Amino acid sequence: QKEVEQDPGPLSVPEGAIVSLNCTYSNSAFQYFMWxxxxxxxxxxxxxxxxxxxxxxxxxxxxxxxxxxxxISLFIRDSQxxxxxxYLCATSSNTGKLIFGQGTTLQVKP
Amino acid sequence: GAGVSQSPSNKVTEKGKDxxxxxxxxxGHTALYWYRQSLGQGLEFLIYFQGNSAPDKSGLPSDRFSAxxxxxxxxxxxxxxxxxxxSAVYLCASSLDMKAERYFxxxxxxxxx
Numbered sequence: 001q002k003e004v005e006q007d008p009g010p011l012s013v014p015e016g017a018i019v020s021l022n023c024t025y026s027n028s029a030f031q032y033f034m035w036x037x038x039x040x041x042x043x044x045x046x047x048x049x050x051x052x053x054x055x056x057x058x059x060x061x062x063x064x065x066x067x068x069x070x071x072i073s074l075f076i077r078d079s080q081x082x083x084x085x086x087y088l089c090a091t092s093s094n095t096g097k098l099i100f101g102q103g104t105t106l107q108v109k110p
Numbered sequence: 111g112a113g114v115s116q117s118p119s120n121k122v123t124e125k126g127k128d129x130x131x132x133x134x135x136x137x138g139h140t141a142l143y144w145y146r147q148s149l150g151q152g153l154e155f156l157i158y159f160q161g162n163s164a165p166d167k168s169g170l171p172s173d174r175f176s177a178x179x180x181x182x183x184x185x186x187x188x189x190x191x192x193x194x195x196x197s198a199v200y201l202c203a204s205s206l207d208m209k210a211e212r213y214f215x216x217x218x219x220x221x222x223x
Binding site: 006043046095 | 158166209
């Protein structure tokens with residue numbers, strides 16, 4: 001079993017839709033949670049960074065962490081074609097090793 | 111300011127040759143990480159450096175892989191006797207410390223023929 005599981009998709013939605021991206025993890029020691037966006041042939045770009053459980057909002061993006069169920073989510077409101085990319089969840093404990101999910105490919109159609 | 115830079119951006123090499131990949135982290139960042147991303151896969155941790163501490167090499171897939179970080183700044187990832195399965199994008203990241211946000215470079219696309 002992978003330490004972080006993420007459905008690779010692809011996920012296709014119409015412009016303006018609310019997108020929900022999810023990951024599960026197995027190690028209860030994980031306490032730092034991140035979402036990265038990666039465009040084709042580019043390096044990952046940090047979108048959201050949260051510590052422990054709870055919600056964090058930044059513009060159209062909301063990250064949620066539920067440590068009791070080991071479940072992390074990213075919501076994108078009013079999705080735009082420019083949001084089309086691969087979204088990677090990542091987590092770590094107190095060490096420097098960041099564990100990534102496989103990534104979900106999102107396509108937002110105009 | 112300047113982000114993480116990596117060179118070369120693309121590298122094609124023959125099986126059995128050695129390659130060196132370079133990473134220039136963001137100035138002032140004490141932590142530096144190397145990851146590998148194969149086609150359609152997530153990022154696979156290879157190694158990280160934190161200040162003057164011994165690096166965590168637990169992700170290196172074989173003894174053909176090694177990395178060093180000189181003067182606490184630039185890092186070089188070396189792959190000896192390359193194999194076709196080494197073909198991937200090699201990504202470098204840096205952060206202020208190991209708990210802080212990591213910023214990635216654009217990667218080096220390695221193709222072993």
